[in-house]
Amino acid sequence: MGTFLDAINVADDVSGILTAVIAVVTLLTFYRQSRQAWWRELTGYWNAQFNTGEEDGYPLDAHVPPLLKVYVPRTAKPRADPAADAVATDDLVLQDGPHVLLIGPPGSGKTALVRQAAAASAQRWLTSAGRLGRAPDGPLVIRLTAAALAGRTLQHAIAEAAAPWVPELDQEPLPHRRMVILVDGLDALADPQQRSGVINMLAREAATPPRHRRLVVTTRPLGDKELETLAPFDAYHLMPFTEEDVEALAGRWLSDPDPFVAWLGSDPASAKARSPLLVTVAAVLWENGIHGSAPRPAELMEAFVGLLLGARRTALDALFAGPGDTGPDTEWLSRHRRDLLVAAAKTSVDGKDVVTGTLDWIGEQLPGSRPERWREPVTKLLLRTGIFQNGRRGLVPTWTGLVAYLAADRPAPGLDRNTMTTGMGTPSRQAVVGWQFERAGTPEEFIEEMRAAPGGSTDVGRFAAGGLPVPEPVLVEVLATLLTDGSPEARAVLITLAADRAHLEALRALADDESQPRTVRRAAHLFFAGRAVMSVPPPG
Incomplete structure (x- = not known):
C-alpha cells in the first residue's frame, strides 16, 4: 500500500513539473508571437517611411541622391531665449523631453527634417527583426501631416498612418519604448476653422506630460493668439542654413562641390538662394547642367519647374x-x-x-x-x-x-500693401507673398511706404522674419521701434526676427550703439535679458 501511495506522489510531482513546463512554453510562445506581431504590423509602415528617405522624390530623368544620403543635420534655438545656444534638432526629436513646436519660415527645410527623422528611425527599427533586445535605442517615431488630424482624433490618425498597428496612447507603444509623433505642416491648413480645431487638439494633447508619447510639430510662423494656444509646447526656431551647411550638402551631393559652392555664393544679394529649399533646387539644376550667371531665387525655381515639365x-x-x-x-x-x-x-x-x-x-x-x-x-x-x-x-x-x-504666378504691376500684409499674417500664404515680392523686384519704395503707415514697423518686421530682404537702414529703424513698442505683438515679431543670425546681430548692435536713444539701448538689453519692455515714447 505504501509503495502504491509513493507512486501516486511521484506521478503528482511529474504532473506538476509537466504543467509548469507547459505553462512556461505557452508563455514564451505567446511572448514571441506578440513580439513578432507588433513587428509584423509596423513593418509596412517602416518600409514606407524608409522608402521616402531612399527615394529622390523627383520625377526626373537624371539621378538625384536620396534624402538619407544628402541630409544635413539642423539646429534650432529656443523661442523664449533668442540669445541661447542652438541645439541639435535630432536631440529635440529623439531624446526625452517636453513637447516641441519647431517654427521656420518657408523653404527652411521643415518637411525634409520630418521625412529624414522618420526614415532614419524606420531604418533602425527594421534591423531589429522583431527583437526588442536588438532594437535601436530611442523612441518609436510616427510621422503625420497636420491635415491628417483635421476632424479626427490623434489616435485615429496614427492608426491610419501605421495600419494595421493600432496604438494605445495611454500606455507604452512597445515595451520600454516611448512614441514620438511628428506632425508636419500646421501652417498648411488654409481653412481657419480646420487650423483652429487642430491647434486646440494639439494643445490639449500637449497639456498632458509626455510620459508615453511626445509631440513634435512643425509650422511656419503663426499668429500671436495661435502661439498662445500652443503654449504647452516648448517652441524653437529652426536656424537658417549656414555656409558650412551649404558646403556639407554640396559635398554629399556632388562629386566636385567647389564650383557649385562658389556659384551659389557669387551674388551677395541672393542670400535667400541659400535656404535649404533653394540650395536643393540649385543642386538639382547644377547636376543637370542648368545654371545662370547668378543663383537668383525666382530664376532657380522657374528653371526647376521647366525641368519637371521637361522630364518624361x-x-x-x-x-x-x-x-x-x-x-x-x-x-x-x-x-x-x-x-x-x-x-x-x-x-x-x-x-x-x-x-x-x-x-x-x-x-x-x-x-x-x-x-x-x-x-x-x-x-x-x-x-x-x-x-x-x-x-x-x-x-x-x-x-x-x-x-x-x-x-504666386507673375505679379500684376504694383504691390497692394493690404494684400501683402494680410498674406504675411496668414501662415498658408506667407510663401506666396514672399515670391510675389521677389518677382516684383523687392521695391524699396514699397517697404518705405509700408514702414510709414500705422503699424508699419510690425508689418515690415514680419516681412523680414519671413526671409524677405529689407534695406539695412529701414531694418534698424524697424527694430528700434519694435523694441520700444512694449506690445506683446511687437515682442513676438522681435523673437521671430532674432532667430536669424543677421537680425540677432543687428539687435545686439542696437544695444551697444551710443548713437541710439537711451530708451532703445535699454529696451534691447531688456530684450536679451528675457524681460518685457513697458511701452515708452518712440525714439527720436
Whole structure:
C-alpha cells in the first residue's frame, strides 16, 4: 500500500513539473508571437517611411541622391531665449523631453527634417527583426501631416498612418519604448476653422506630460493668439542654413562641390538662394547642367519647374493624346501645362480640392469644353510632375515651397500693401507673398511706404522674419521701434526676427550703439535679458 501511495506522489510531482513546463512554453510562445506581431504590423509602415528617405522624390530623368544620403543635420534655438545656444534638432526629436513646436519660415527645410527623422528611425527599427533586445535605442517615431488630424482624433490618425498597428496612447507603444509623433505642416491648413480645431487638439494633447508619447510639430510662423494656444509646447526656431551647411550638402551631393559652392555664393544679394529649399533646387539644376550667371531665387525655381515639365515629356504628352481626344482643346491643354500647374497651386493654397479647382479653371479658359472629361489626365499630370501626391482627401503638395512659388504666378504691376500684409499674417500664404515680392523686384519704395503707415514697423518686421530682404537702414529703424513698442505683438515679431543670425546681430548692435536713444539701448538689453519692455515714447 505504501509503495502504491509513493507512486501516486511521484506521478503528482511529474504532473506538476509537466504543467509548469507547459505553462512556461505557452508563455514564451505567446511572448514571441506578440513580439513578432507588433513587428509584423509596423513593418509596412517602416518600409514606407524608409522608402521616402531612399527615394529622390523627383520625377526626373537624371539621378538625384536620396534624402538619407544628402541630409544635413539642423539646429534650432529656443523661442523664449533668442540669445541661447542652438541645439541639435535630432536631440529635440529623439531624446526625452517636453513637447516641441519647431517654427521656420518657408523653404527652411521643415518637411525634409520630418521625412529624414522618420526614415532614419524606420531604418533602425527594421534591423531589429522583431527583437526588442536588438532594437535601436530611442523612441518609436510616427510621422503625420497636420491635415491628417483635421476632424479626427490623434489616435485615429496614427492608426491610419501605421495600419494595421493600432496604438494605445495611454500606455507604452512597445515595451520600454516611448512614441514620438511628428506632425508636419500646421501652417498648411488654409481653412481657419480646420487650423483652429487642430491647434486646440494639439494643445490639449500637449497639456498632458509626455510620459508615453511626445509631440513634435512643425509650422511656419503663426499668429500671436495661435502661439498662445500652443503654449504647452516648448517652441524653437529652426536656424537658417549656414555656409558650412551649404558646403556639407554640396559635398554629399556632388562629386566636385567647389564650383557649385562658389556659384551659389557669387551674388551677395541672393542670400535667400541659400535656404535649404533653394540650395536643393540649385543642386538639382547644377547636376543637370542648368545654371545662370547668378543663383537668383525666382530664376532657380522657374528653371526647376521647366525641368519637371521637361522630364518624361513623352509620358506627359500621352495624357492628352488618347483616341478621340485630338482637337483644339487637347492641343491648348498640352501647350498650357505650366498654367495648369499654376491653377492647381492656387487652388491648393486656398485650401480647396486641387483637381476640381483645376477643372474649374479649364472651364473658364475653354467655355463649352466639358472640363470634367479631363479629370483623369489632369490628375495624372499633377502626380507625374511630382509636385502633388495623393492625400486622404485628394491631392496634396509634395513640396509646399514649390506650390507656393507657382501660386504666386507673375505679379500684376504694383504691390497692394493690404494684400501683402494680410498674406504675411496668414501662415498658408506667407510663401506666396514672399515670391510675389521677389518677382516684383523687392521695391524699396514699397517697404518705405509700408514702414510709414500705422503699424508699419510690425508689418515690415514680419516681412523680414519671413526671409524677405529689407534695406539695412529701414531694418534698424524697424527694430528700434519694435523694441520700444512694449506690445506683446511687437515682442513676438522681435523673437521671430532674432532667430536669424543677421537680425540677432543687428539687435545686439542696437544695444551697444551710443548713437541710439537711451530708451532703445535699454529696451534691447531688456530684450536679451528675457524681460518685457513697458511701452515708452518712440525714439527720436
